[in-house]
Amino acid sequence: MALTPSNSFERGAKAPDFKLPDTVSGNTISLQDIRGEKGTVVMFICNHCPFVIHVNEQLVHLAKDYKDQGIGFVAISSNDVENYPQDAPDKMKTHAEEVGYPFPYLYDESQEVAKAYDAACTPDLYVFDAELKSVYHGQIDDSRPDNGIPVTGESIRAVLDAILNNDKYSGPEKPSIGCNIKWKQ
Template identity: 45%
Template sequence: MAAIPPVCDFGWKAVDASLTSTDGRVVSIFDCAGPNGLVVAFICNHCPYVKAVIDRIVRDARDLDALGVGFVAINSNDAEAYPEDSFDNMKSFASAHGFTFPYLHDEDQSVARAYDAVCTPDFFGFNKDMELQYRGRLDASRKQAGGADLRRDLFEAMRQVAETGQGPRDQIPSMGCSIKWKDAA
């Protein structure tokens, strides 16, 4: 069943954390920010919604970098219950898709909880002051990639954030697989 995150909580302050990246480094989320903002994307390797758009995510991250907006992806899924989302498989996934941004492992799921992430993909777009301005979809794709002519919702919203510091008031939430939470101890 698909999960849909809540609407954007404009002005909510981003939470920093240091997590292990697929390249072996420990990376701070805030260190990924560009001078005009940051996108924090919760993704995973096995979700059909992510698989359908992963090349578009990589494209948009590259294009946003040119606008001074940084990008970081985080996998918070329970890898014991979903082995395809293991750290080793994250490395392979990032390599296979040519990630130009850090792909971080949130093994204890604390970052996903701090952000109240709901699904994969779940996009959080922050301005240069690390205030939330976008919590919406990448584009109108679902479990299959839509046509090449789809409006690039995330890219256009973050272009506006880069230029004005504020995101669009009308946003369409992302849709995807629910975060795979570990059982409570």
């Protein structure tokens, strides 16, 4: 596991479009399908990363707390499954069902979507407004495995609350930290 910070993503940049298979439903899902009326959260995650495992419960809470308020959520795994078979689509489906993800868990086999977002790590979170313009890219909160800080979702909740209050989020964007995306060779 290589400890990797997220790359920068310009505020105001348009969300790159995608159409990917959902490992749970078997349907192909696009950005437009999961787009929320007020905002959208795109998360790059995977099954085995200890940083994702550490925040999984909070990801579920975030989606449940905000999806009925007009925020859309989607998770994408872009890892190379040939070298990391624990992230294969059938295992993604099992993982999503066990954790109880209330959002689609999409498989980016070509890794083109991760490249379009310049995703670097898992978890890597992007928040877009109603027009799919970037308002935040960064951490969920200050908690990391073994640092003793509780997982609250504080950083991402501040952004989502600003969107719901029709305020412009002008707070900090601390990079997410996690395992590097497992790129194909």
